[in-house]
Amino acid sequence: MLPMKANTPIPDDLAPVMNALCRVAADLSDLIARGPLGGRLGASVGNNTDGDDQKALDVMADDVFAAALKGTGIRWYASEEQETVNEIDADGTLALAIDPLDGSSNIDVNVSIGTIFGIQPALDSGEATFLRSGRHLRASGYFIYGPQTALVVTFGDGVRQFIFDRATATFTETETVPTVPASASEFAINASNYRHWSAPVRAYIDDCLAGVDGPRAKNFNMRWVASLVAETHRIMCRGGIFLYPGDARKGYEQGRLRLVYECAPIGFLVEQAGGRATTGTAPVLDRVPDSLHARTPFVFGTIEKVDRVTSYHDLPEREASALFANRGLFRA
Template sequence: MTDRNPYSPDAPIPARLRPAMEALGRVGRDLSRRIARGPLGGQLAATVGDNADGDRQKALDVMADEAFATELKGSGVRWYASEEQETVAEIDPAGPLALAIDPLDGSSNIETNVSIGTIFSIREADEDGAASFLRPGHEQIAAGYIIYGPQCMMLVTFGDGVQDYILDPETGLFTLVNSALTISQESTEFAINASNYRHWPQPVRAYIDDCLAGAEGPRARNFNMRWIASLVAETHRILARGGLFLYPGDARPGYAMGRLRMVYECAPIAMLVEQAQGHATDGTTRILDKIPDSLHARTPFVFGSATKVDRVGAYFDLPEQEVSALFGNRGLFRV
């Protein structure tokens, strides 16, 4: 490493959070270099087991988790909650902070050279480790992600707007490029896995049908669909140019609450999105008002440009017979 402090001198990071943020930045910088080497850095995409939630773990998942847990020792983080671990770990008994993390989001894309990332959330520590995280998301004091793509970037909020950093490969420092990033309201892009269309609730199908009907449909404009299957990459595109992301609950066994985890995926992304003047809900309820009932609790997730998220909510607010009528009249995929 070129420096123990991975940030440029102008980085406006609160003093009490600086040790934890510096630890996150150092590991992110190292991971960026390792990921950039691809197979030269080892078999990063090799399956090595299952995580606490039953998902397949890749070698890089485990490497990232171990690296963050190790580097965060002595940084003021008492409780460490990871997607890769079943329970909360205590790493600094005197620390005032609790950190939740998805160490390597989108790891199924490692071998395809698609952008992947790290998602993190910081809260005040409770005496009980799990209780520190089983609280509404609006109690977060910081949230962000690191994206490992053509550029390595970190987007973070401390509750006063969204800061945008880029890792300068020449200096090895995360350099601030935008201190007040906001989401555009004008985009005509939406992201959803359309292969699950037949399983979605009718309000979601009606909304997507209206988008796909294009300029001739009720929205009177053409839309583009995107789907990367990496939450960090989807979020980064929306923060950069607006749009909408949907991962609804659906009728498949085990998918009633979607597949995204509230504590270390949805809550931190929701905080970022709201701080960038967007909205984030489960379709009807604000994500930051929800209280998870377990460390690995899931939730449906809809976020992006505020007007678009609100429009999705309007479909859920319609009486069932009206939604059924919409779907019956506009269902483009019906046979």
């Protein structure tokens, strides 16, 4: 039985890939739902090439996705968990970048985690294929393993949503789709890094925190799940803004998130859903990765908010610093 029940056809050449991704996501969803009954999924098993702690589920998810893509038209497979690009089928015409398991610090604590993917045409060289801007993506999306397991995907013509129906083991398309609302009052950022941020980011967050008493004359709420997929799903449904800026910590000059596996696929999806996705200063889809595992500062969500962050970056450095000095709520 097909693992997807779609209201309208999925592009012919992408359907085998999508079916394979859905089959694996269905199995992962069942495994994740069993929690500790399914084994020690959150156990540390080593480090990936970026030095990130790898959990058992990170490695398992990578293995099963790669295996399932054989014979689906994928030539090149680039995974956050692997150092180099793998060739799956020499005669494939497509390339897939994947964060097999996103939000892995949440595996053991029963909080939503996910899978992020982007699909583009394959060039003769695997590396050259992925070292292009996100403008080359044909499709991108995520699976969220939460109270519902869902697939949210774009094929470049708006956004589609499928909910995993456990009764039929089928990802069933919904009539309504998440579209980033034009106004909202939530922001998401890891505020524990406040002291490491640049002046424009501090000034933006200070103005949110100042609420009705500050220049925005409005109160804001804050959320931080530490699963990019979960933050994305919330913003797709309810609006708001997500920021993971570059900061002054060693190794975080370009933030934490990976352009190829996380930010370009999410950026494409968010734009298709009526939102905006940038590096803080320019469209993230225009950014060309200089290496497979390149990181990028990432800001996305409701257009008006994301544009405001860009305008704070446009201020001359002296002005942004003055804003921070005047408005900083964390001054001693």
